[in-house]
Amino acid sequence: MMIVGLTGGIGSGKSTVAKMFKELGIPVYDSDMEAKKLMETSTEVKAAIMDLLGKKAYGKDGLNRSHIADKVFKDPELLQKLNNIVHPAVRKHFLEWANRQKSHYVIQETALIFENNAQDKYDCTILVTAPVETRIKRVMDRDKVEKQAVVDRINNQLKDKQKLDLTDFSIENLELGKTKRKVKELHLKLLALASKF
Numbered sequence: 169m170m171i172v173g174l175t176g177g178i179g180s181g182k183s184t185v186a187k188m189f190k191e192l193g194i195p196v197y198d199s200d201m202e203a204k205k206l207m208e209t210s211t212e213v214k215a216a217i218m219d220l221l222g223k224k225a226y227g228k229d230g231l232n233r234s235h236i237a238d239k240v241f242k243d244p245e246l247l248q249k250l251n252n253i254v255h256p257a258v259r260k261h262f263l264e265w266a267n268r269q270k271s272h273y274v275i276q277e278t279a280l281i282f283e284n285n286a287q288d289k290y291d292c293t294i295l296v297t298a299p300v301e302t303r304i305k306r307v308m309d310r311d312k313v314e315k316q317a318v319v320d321r322i323n324n325q326l327k328d329k330q331k332l333d334l335t336d337f338s339i340e341n342l343e344l345g346k347t348k349r350k351v352k353e354l355h356l357k358l359l360a361l362a363s364k365f
């Protein structure tokens with residue numbers, strides 16, 4: 169089974185591209201969503217988070233996101249420690265999921281691959297790109313947020329130029345019809361690659 173990592177900066181269109189692969193029958197694992205689920209449901213993850221951030225990390229409605237965000241976003245070391253709990257749990261859950269899939273390759277969609285130096289966990293990687301101005305506009309429209317909030321998040325990620333040096337494949341996502349054709353072409357390439365696994 170070949171494992172493909174799919175990433176791209178905020179607003180590049182990762183989820184849009186992931187959906188196109190799904191439509192071609194490829195199983196896609198959404199790391200962000202699964203991480204949130206594991207933080208709510210895994211007893212081990214919950215216990216480790218409470219050890220790190222205190223009992224207040226969970227309230228009667230589950231994970232207390234604002235409490236956690238307040239604590240970790242002003243303390244990079246604490247964020248690192250939280251990641252050291254969540255990332256291995258997601259990795260284990262992903263590998264178990266991947267083993268159950270009947271497909272020549274599977275995709276793991278993850279916001280930060282190169283930023284976390286995690287590219288070695290994949291047989292190959294796909295980077296989705298779009299110009300920064302386009303990405304800002306998309307996210308402002310989608311999330312109804314101010315420009316500065318998007319710019320701040322973009323500045324926390326590596327630039328496309330740096331990531332393009334590190335990725336095996338890239339898809340520039342501008343016009344949706346063109347993107348779909350690029351996804352189909354890449355899908356064929358990946359099937360050919362996967363047959364060697």
Ligand code: ATP
Nearest residue numbers: 177178179180181182183184306310341342343344
């Ligand atoms: P995030 O990192 O914030 O999760 P993402 O990279 O997954 O973002 P998407 O959610 O796929 O990006 O796309 C961001 C927004 O831009 C969505 O509202 C989506 O519908 C829109 N979008 C994506 N691709 C295109 C495109 N080629 N043309 C127009 N709109 C697009």
